[in-house]
Amino acid sequence: MNEFDLGIIGAGPAGYTAALHAASTGKTVVLFEKENIGGVCLNKGCIPTKSILHASEIFKSIQKSQDFGISVENIHLDYSKVIERKNQTIEKLRKGIELALKNSKVTVVNCDAKITSKNEIIDANGKQYHVKQIISAIGSKPKTVKGLEFDHKFILSSDDILNLTELPKSVLIVGSGAIGIEWARIFSNFGVETTIVELAPHLLPLADTEVSKRVERIFKTNKIKFYTKNYVEKIENNIVTLSSGETLNPELILVAIGREPNSQEKIDGVSYIGDEAGEIQLAHYAIKQAIEKTENIPYRKDLIPSVVYGEPEIAWVGKREQDLEGEEYKKSMVLISALGKSHCDNSTEGFIKLLTQEDKIVGAHIVSKEASSLLQQILIAMQNNITIDQLKEICFAHPTYSEGIFEALFK
Numbered sequence: 561m562n563e564f565d566l567g568i569i570g571a572g573p574a575g576y577t578a579a580l581h582a583a584s585t586g587k588t589v590v591l592f593e594k595e596n597i598g599g600v601c602l603n604k605g606c607i608p609t610k611s612i613l614h615a616s617e618i619f620k621s622i623q624k625s626q627d628f629g630i631s632v633e634n635i636h637l638d639y640s641k642v643i644e645r646k647n648q649t650i651e652k653l654r655k656g657i658e659l660a661l662k663n664s665k666v667t668v669v670n671c672d673a674k675i676t677s678k679n680e681i682i683d684a685n686g687k688q689y690h691v692k693q694i695i696s697a698i699g700s701k702p703k704t705v706k707g708l709e710f711d712h713k714f715i716l717s718s719d720d721i722l723n724l725t726e727l728p729k730s731v732l733i734v735g736s737g738a739i740g741i742e743w744a745r746i747f748s749n750f751g752v753e754t755t756i757v758e759l760a761p762h763l764l765p766l767a768d769t770e771v772s773k774r775v776e777r778i779f780k781t782n783k784i785k786f787y788t789k790n791y792v793e794k795i796e797n798n799i800v801t802l803s804s805g806e807t808l809n810p811e812l813i814l815v816a817i818g819r820e821p822n823s824q825e826k827i828d829g830v831s832y833i834g835d836e837a838g839e840i841q842l843a844h845y846a847i848k849q850a851i852e853k854t855e856n857i858p859y860r861k862d863l864i865p866s867v868v869y870g871e872p873e874i875a876w877v878g879k880r881e882q883d884l885e886g887e888e889y890k891k892s893m894v895l896i897s898a899l900g901k902s903h904c905d906n907s908t909e910g911f912i913k914l915l916t917q918e919d920k921i922v923g924a925h926i927v928s929k930e931a932s933s934l935l936q937q938i939l940i941a942m943q944n945n946i947t948i949d950q951l952k953e954i955c956f957a958h959p960t961y962s963e964g965i966f967e968a969l970f971k
Contacts, residue, residue: 562667564590566854567681567691569673572599574697574834574846576657581854583664590689591666592673592681598654600699600819600835601843604719607653609742610869611646612722616749617871627906637750640725678829693831695853697846700819700835707792708734708815714798715813718743727752728811732800734792736763738868740816741775745870748784755810756786757802763788764868768880768925770913775874775927778909840864863942865935872896872910873931877939878923879915890916892971894964896928901959905929912964914938919947930961937965 566582568575571593579591596603625632661668671684675696681689702717704710710717718739730753733740740756741764747754756763756779762772763779763786779786792813793803800808821838831853834846840861848859868874881891897908910927912934924938941951948969956966 562590562687562689564588564667564689564691566590566693566695567689568592568695568697569675569681570599570697570699570834570836571597571657571668572697572699572834572846573601573843574850575599575695576661577847578695578697578833578850578854579666580660580664581851583666585855587854589664589666590669590681590691591661592669592671592683594670594672594684596654597657597661597668598650599697602653602657603650604722606843608646608650608722609739609746611649612642613742613746613749613869615642615645616746620749620871624906637727639727639750643723643725646722675824675827675830678827694827694829695831695833695850696824696836697832697834697850698822698824698836700821700841702815703818703820704815705817707794708813710815715795715815718814718816718819721814729753730810731755731812731814732757732808732810733814733816735815735817736760736786737766737816737818738764738866739818740814741868741874742870743814743816744779744784748782754784755808756784757790757792758786758788759791761789764874766866767874767876768913768923769882771874771876771925771927774910778872778927842866860943863939865932865939867932867935869932872907872928874927875931875935876923876925877935878921878942880923880925881915883923884915884917888917889922892916892968894967894971896961896964898967899959899961899964901961901963902929904959912968914965914968916948919949920945921948928961928964934961934965937962 565587566589568579569592571591579589582589622632622635669683673681673683675694676682679691702719708715712720727750731747733744733756736756736758744754744756763775764772787802791803792800794801819841821836833849835841845864851857863877865877892914894912896902896910902908907929913925914921915923921942926934952969956962
């Protein structure tokens, strides 16, 4: 029987992070993965989507290059090459993780495995492993609903959509969370007729309402159609009828209504983390869970940032205005168009909004180029209970988007 200090099932961000950090403390680790190292994030989610999204933004920026005095003729898009580069990016990053695991002396077993007790794992080949501790991080899968079951031809999941080698002429996206919004941007940037249907009153329903409304305004400008307070009522011969009575005839449907945890029988004494835990389904949250489990470094669950990528980025952390209804709070806002850097970049859309109580930031909501990086600056202040007056003492470089944070402190 093989003996280890820690056994981990699933090698996504939660699993491989736990393996690397546990190994760094001197523990012996065995890591099981039945598919590819990297999990959903690297192979079917964060990384491939951002690779394709970046390509779409380059394509769009070339079309707008005349704004900067640059003329480009005969622009040609080979979408199969976009997918090829996406695959190369995945492979490169996967090899990096595999090398890190090897250098950390983590034993990687490339097959399925089952937890039989809090101290025993049996792999798909019947081999037994005795471990002192088990972490299960087997991830999640695309969610669907009745009437929108994946056929992988007309009705696609977020996994399926990554492997198209040709762009459709039109697409209907069901759901407007991060996945739906990012794919709407990708398709729109590439010139695909894009429509979203969302059950909630606004797009990006988990965001601050003011953020959602700004996203809707941006989408209208970009000619992305959307139907809120709506759902797919029926599909007949690829004709989609919405609950409002509207009929659509898309070439493809992308169902982007979130993900559901991969399920298994829960065993007392086993730690379940990442998407499988069914809490916050974000790679960076999974990483924090893994580090807490292996190195006992705590984190604040109320300060997990959310980011939606594209131009402009959308990012938020902490409380939303709708969360603060009935409470006293102060709202400070700076428009991105007030910042010199935004005009240099021709990226003036958006705002930085801070919500404060008792001289401390309790929520930050940003729609801007570089929003993901801007949010991190605010998050550090929130994590360390830094007051508004203390933040005013910091010198922010000019011209930057960060200046918007500084300006908001004085509003």
